[in-house]
Amino acid sequence: MSEASPRSRVRRAGLVYLVLLGAGAVGALLTAPHLDDPASVLAALLPTGAGAYLAWSAYRADRIEATAAEDPGAAADRLALAVRRQWEGEARARLGPRPLPVSWTAATVDLTGAPEPDRLSGRDAEIATVFTERLAAPRLLVLGDPGSGKTVLLVRLLLALIDGRRPADPVPVLFPLATADPAADLRGWMERRLVQDHPELGAAAPERYGEVTLARMLLDQRLVLPLFDGFDELPADAGARVLHRLNDELPYGCGMVLSSRPAEYRAALRPRTGVPARLTGTAAVLLRPLDGRDVADHLLADAGGAGTPAARRWDPVTAVLGTDAPVARALTSPLMVSLARTVYNPRPDEGHRRLPDPAGLLRLPTRAAVEHHLLAAFLGAAYRPRTGRPGRWTADRARVALRFLARHMERGLDGAAEVAWWKLHHVVPAALPRALAGALLGATGWLVEGTAMELDHRFAPNPLFPPLWEQRGGLGAVAAGICGGLAGGLAATAVITLLCVAAAGPGVSAELVLSRLGDCGSLALVGMTIAGFAFGARPRLRSPSGRHRWALLTGVSSALCYVLAYGNGAGVASSLLYGLTAAVVGADGVLRDPACPAARLRWRWTPRGVLRGLLGGTLLGSGILLEGLLAGVLAPGDGREYLAPPDPSAAFWAAQQVSAVFAVACLLVHGLRTVPVDLGVSVDVRALLANDRRTLGTCVLTAAVVGALVLGTQGWFATLFGSTRVWGATVAESRLWMYLVGLVPALLVGLAIGIRQAAWSRYTVARCWLALRAGLPLDLMAFLADAHDRGVLRRVGAVHQFRHIELQHHLAGPEAEPRRG
Template sequence: MGLRRWWLPSGAFSVALLGLLLWVSRSDEALDRGDKLAGVAGAVLAVGGLVISVIGVVVAVRANRVADHAQAADTLARLVVRQWTREAGARGLTRPIDIDWATTLRSVAPSPAEVVGDPRFTRLTLHGAVPDLADAFRALPGRQLVVVGEPGSGKTSAAILLALGLTRQRGPGDPVPLLLSLSTWDMVEHDFETWVAHRLAVDHPVFGERGVHGPQVARALVELGMVLPVLDGLDEVARAGRVFAVRAIAEVVGRNRPLVLTSRSEEYEEVIREHGVAIGRAAVVELGPVRAAAAADYLTSGVPAGDGRWDELVAELRDHPDGVVAEALSTPLAVYLAKTAYGSPGTDPADLLTCGTPDAVENHLYDAYLPALYPDHDRARRRFAFLARRLARRPGSDLSWWRLFLLLPGAHTLVAATRGAFIGTMVMAIVLLPGLVWGLLQPDPGRRPLPPGHIVVLYGILFLAAVVVGAVVGGLRGLARWGVTRLMRREEERLVHLPRYGLLRLRQVLVRLVFAVALGVAVFCSIAFMDRGIPFSWDEASAWAAFGAVLMANLGLAPRIRADEPIRPAMSLAADRRIALTLGAVTVVGLSYVLMSVTRNQALRSLGVVAAIWITAVWPMSCAWVKFEIVRFWFWAFGKTPWRLMGFLEGAHRRGVLRQVGGTYEFRHRRIQDYFAGT
């Protein structure tokens, strides 16, 4: 826990200590009470010192265990293999299209002597197929490689297969490939190594705040060169930031760090021309076009015998390898679109032969893409178009479920206003609804009864007022918080709650809650002992026990993560929802009981319930899941996405429209996103 996270307990302790001193000084028997207090404090400090010593030993042992960098690297390697093996299968890369690569002829690479580390080399000739990239990379003395290609040429697929190949061939002490999308790098707030460590912790929660390894180990792996960054999509970085990105990357890899980078050819050539210096000792290879024969072989793979739908198109590809259709199908993306669009038996691939230009073929494939995947393809197209346009307005954004609320207009203000309206609704429902029911069923005989319709209207107005007031107060709070963040030039990510993972088993929960109850009772008994005038009361003792249970629930129910599987978006959403509901229920019930036990006045008791709801809303329920629920409500309310938003995203991933990177979703290809966005 960083120092900045100790301000709340430190402030609470300071306030409690100040109140205790005031209580002693204002008493007529200050010396006597002070003497008793000193005795109790000495005993508490002695026990506390013992507890802290034991905790220190346990923490030291745990730190030595989880800070084993080699063990952490092995854990990461297993997670990477499982993650990208699954994703490669989802993208159809188990049998990839046959694509060749070779040393680029563009002036973007250092001299062959620098790449090889031998002044005798004056020419460097590398070539092969995509599955050979891992062997070629391992043969480079500097272990630095840049892969460039035309739009849709398969750079991301090549990066995935390269990362998988290197991880499977990894020997003891070798760095672990970590595939990252450069579009997620906020270069204003994070330097290169900090960003890599942050993405490592986000994509693999075992290296997160509550992971068994933790963010410190993630940072150490990056700084020690035990992570091999595989950086995908330099061209997807905003144009103004590409040169800065290359400079930052070159500064790090200049220390003989391994690196893989992908980019579109023209964009990379432009960046190197502006930068003036090539990246480290990186060899630069360029992906070639898909040969017509390779496209024909891929399109007919898996087709049942006797199905002649592809015969005419395949004959055109083989007979005219430089023709219109062959030129249009010269990228893996176009071949994938054709295979998907005409995979159903009722379609005719020969329709592509009627297109007169490569652009016409490409547009035809985009138009036929969704009808092959969704029965109601018009509705699906509108939904994808909405998401793509919202992403286009926030460069660098993705479809991480915990960041989706940023796609809302006035995101922070709208989310806070919605939460405020919900809190107002809950408060009025708990406080006024019983009175409404009682007033309708049991009218006061001493007063002239109001008609039931008038009572309902009156309570409806009060409900509406509570919703409006809650929305206004919440909106002002969200706007102020966002403004302070911008004014202090702090990163917007501070307003984004990352998902929480894991929950203790029932036995562990019960053990911790029993300990919390015992702690609360012990605190009450200590107070009663210090002041003989306080009689022992089970009500007050139970109130202190409930308060201890609330604190223990919020501080101790989220365990260390021991993730043996890569985190999937639906899994992380379910975990965060489970923790939020558990902590919220314990907090609102426990605090309501504590605050209601302070007084017998019914009005003050109602006020205590209101305070409990508010504290619950701003503490355990201020989480990523709540913001996701808000964004899916607004998207659904305006007919932009279905109510089951996560199910829609999962279905799009299964169909291949989206790809998964860590715990987030992205469009399968930037050109598909641009097509839906109309750009």
Template sequence: MDLAGDVRSVAEVYRRIRSGRLVILGRAGSGKSILTIRFVLDYLEDADLADKVPVIFSLGSWDPTAIALRDWLVDRLVRDHPHLARRAPDGGSLAAALVDAGLVLPVLDGFDEVAEGLRQASLEALNATSLPLVLTSRRAEFAEAVRAAGTPLVWAAGIELTDLALDDLVAYLPRTARPIVRGEGVGGDEGVRGGAVWEPVLDGLRDREGRAADVPLARVLNTPLMIVLARTLYSEGADRDPVELLDTERFPDEKSLEEHLLAGFVPTVYRGHAAELTAADQRRGERNRDRPRPRDGNRDPERAERWLGYLAHHLARLDRDQQDLAWWRIGGSVRLSTRVAAVGLASALSVAVSEWLIALLVIPVAFGETLLLGSLMGVCAGLSFGCVYGIMAAVGAGAFEPSYVRLRLHRRGQGVGRRPVRVFTTRFGTVLLGGFVMGVGCASSLALQRRLSYGIPLNERVIEGTLINMLAFGLIFGAGAGLVFGLLAVLEAPLDVASAATPAGLLAWNRTTVGRQVLVLVPALTLAIALDGYLVTGLLQEFLGPMNWELADGLLIGAVGGVGGALSYAFSFTAWGQWVILSRVWLPLTGKLPWDTVAFLDDAYHRGVLRQTGAVYQFRHIRLQHHLGRSYRERQARYAPAGFTGRN
């Protein structure tokens, strides 16, 4: 079968492959990812109702030893298209139904980005299925996996992207340069077309054609990635002369040239855009005074490069070839002790402020007593939630994925089944422990507040009463919170939402979801704690003597637990809450990210530094990501005090 062609014919070539399995190989920067985009667009343009829908998946996040290909595809679809989490008639998700029905054509981009130790297992898993697919990879990494597995991708055709030739440069680069006006560019001759700045370079390459070994530039400018970088630095910048690229003393080999192009990309796109925006603002003059303008920090090349470098370094810490820059995982770049402290502080403030507001509005007590009690309860809540978070993180359950849920009541005649019972039991047991610790802290705070405010001596009777209160409050808070969260787990169902296939869209939906959860949790926890108090005190007084639990007091205690507990849960154990306290507060405070991180990421996307892949960002190319991460680590090592290890 003749598979030769160009980027415009890849969809046509694919339709001639009867197995529907195609491998696309190419060098780093050869345009494999762009080819997949072109393939999807062309395939959809000529598709009919019987065709599969091609969907691009970044393969670097797949671990075939932990999750099957089918389940991973379903997870990626639900993440990038939340409306596919809705239930299908068979009880599964719409995403699972589409994959199982063979209506999705996986376009698996970046086989070489799978962890090196997992490539053989990945190829074997792909060979275990006859699923039609398109797979891209660098040639060397794919060949190594084939040798290890003993077989290539079965039933698959293969094509390889060839290097660009000098004729391609001659046809492309002169058209990318803007016209030169007096006072800018090389020579400053008014009326000279911008393409002229490339003529000396192209002439030099022509003169040495056939002797590429003597000209590193000839070997570098043969992939789309490097040509785009060269275009950005020299065609779009007015203060650079591309003739310097021919200087073999300054750039003796390919690596030095590539590092030069990579290092200049981010400063150029930010400096160039800043100049264009400033000039546009000046032309608009007075009309632009009352309109919002982007923050200057987002335009500063040095700070932008530092922030992007930190994000690239964060991805390297997750995995060297990890590319998915997910907003809900950025907080994971902060060391565990700092995250625990942030969670504890957020929980302490949530409970303390709740106690202060409710006490001042409802209970006519002195301000000092209210302030003291709220502070003590806040400290206990912070310690409680911080410890639970730390334990969860230590056992690997501290990464919280975005959730989009609604409450669903079971229809009449529909049995509860085993799965809801198991879900309820698991959630109840987990929350019971945390609630018990919170209740013990509440009883301890009350005892300490009475001691400090009224000078009640710590005699045997007081200590005995405090211990009884600790047991009672622990059971009340633990059982009440466990019941509420257990029932919510049973009634949770995927939220019926429109597609949120962008990072900002998923963040907005998650913020809305957390807000709805808080609105449900506050009254539910309040009533559960108030009513649970009657049951617990009624049972305990049979063994421990008379106990007092008035409805009014129970509602007040429940309100504090409801408001404070719901807010603490939102900030401590949801993806949006972790985003707020870590990515929007802590990292900007330490200078690692800007204050408006969402705007910065979106701005970097529009400048071409990042790209969007569903609900996550990725750097324009993994070579750029590695360069920024390495540069960030070098700066940290250069300015760090003695003994610095480079860890955050």
């Protein structure tokens, strides 16, 4: 039984201390109004700040110490465990109970530049011996025709090297070159692949290794042995450049393995333009065609053994194996043998009478015709009904979905020939997820804000501020601007306006519509500005040519709506201020796509971030103060209160409350960041999706609790120092309910942060879009898992690829036109 480490005990103690301190402070503030001297409570709480800072510093120091203690060898050991888990199951699925024997011989001189000795020849498991004992340097080139078993041989080598690995040895990792950008930095691409498949490697490395990730640290320390698969899948004009990059970034002495077809590798050695390239100090082996006797034994054994009725069906085919017949030449490839076995051999508890006759292969005139026939018949065979397990998808429906995915991978919209559920939003119009998120946040904000105002008015009534549902929802526009930028904010503005019009009923007026458009439009700009202040190392001021002109136009439009609604200048000052700020500060509030799905949240506070959040909240709150101070000029003589009270003191406290809301929003956006799943956990697609979905809920709950406590406490201090009302309710009756009202913006901001950082929200939009437009199943995750079980797809880390690139090319061909819904 293991015991908790000292660092863990310190961390728990610090967290418990902070929780008790917060609970005690809130309890004291709630009790203070019932005492004779409430100010004494504040005086008693002030000295606790030093203890709170000490506890937080101890907690942060322990986290930093734990990170600094990360040893490259320990990270490599965990990576080796994860790689073994990743590929053992895939090897069982690809090799099956009766793996085909694969043999090789030394490659010719024109491919290597020097004659290779016969000791490089071998068969099956000898590949590990060849690599570790028979090479002058750990650098090997594996050449073979399409479907000859190159990837399977690399997987066998990878597992054998991990089994024999010692603590200081590098970890073999399979890198699919088809997903690489030939023009990009090779090591940078390898780092991104490591982080994608093993997300814990995206954490920061110890300071002594520089400001790099754990993945980059392992690469720099030569603790990763790259196995590059699919060199032939690179663009035709990129092969020579990639070879030069391999020589430059993995010089002689750095181990590596590269697989390719011979023709594509020869073309890269002698490019039409540019300097010829050749891998330095690399031995090469050439995979041999399968022996006819081995193929016959494999097919008959899979059919139940020689002499069985299913096996006798193969007699016409086995009679010509080893000859020059088209079917015999086609069945020298492990891929074609595997496809033939799937198409013509029965499964357990399945008769052979309804299956096609293998003798039909003899009537095909060429080898290419045989291969095309097997590729075309494979999907129908893979989706045959299983005994006791009725399939959810027919072969025809699966073919439509798989054709679309194959074409998506061929186009490489996200730069990778793979299916990753968190990247599927690349096929969706870019503005759609933002607009839908904005509409959702707008409707949610209107509902939550109206409900909170109803409850507050019930327990702390204020005749001056009745809970009018037709004037609610502005905070939803702020959240939409944080999450979806201008597109999300405008979508929220439209939804909120429609809901307010519906709540007003037949008595709706033009003033109501225009005022809601002005309110929500300007508050959407506030959300954009909050995201600009909160994200990144520091706020980025746009150059004059790069300013967000649409944001400025939205600010002017909001000001015009106010003018038309009120017939005066109320709202113009704040709208123009928000439009100008959103146009020049930061980005549009949308984070870059995460490298991988989220697993949990962590606090990421920095002194600079806290100061930036306070400054951003103060700047945005000054719009309300400006409206109050200029009330006599903007709306002279009518005595109405518009965006801010005309009294300077009341306007100051109203601005202070709004500033607190915006500052808390800045701090939450800056501090709540996602972290990836643990490296030691087996990579499972459904687990990643579930973790990412739970992250959204955790984000909402965390932000709601923290924001409600901070904003409620801020309201309490405001009443203590002279504010006559808080959130529209009288001071005497609102001290308890100010926490409820403070919960509203915190809840909406937490929802915006969760939607923005969780890949699950984008995946939900993408799968619905693909189901409507491309005919893909709505339960896309289950479909991909089923295709993997049937052998159509293979899993590489947390993503799916087609079982073989030839199958992907066949499905993505011009004749495979997907149906449109």
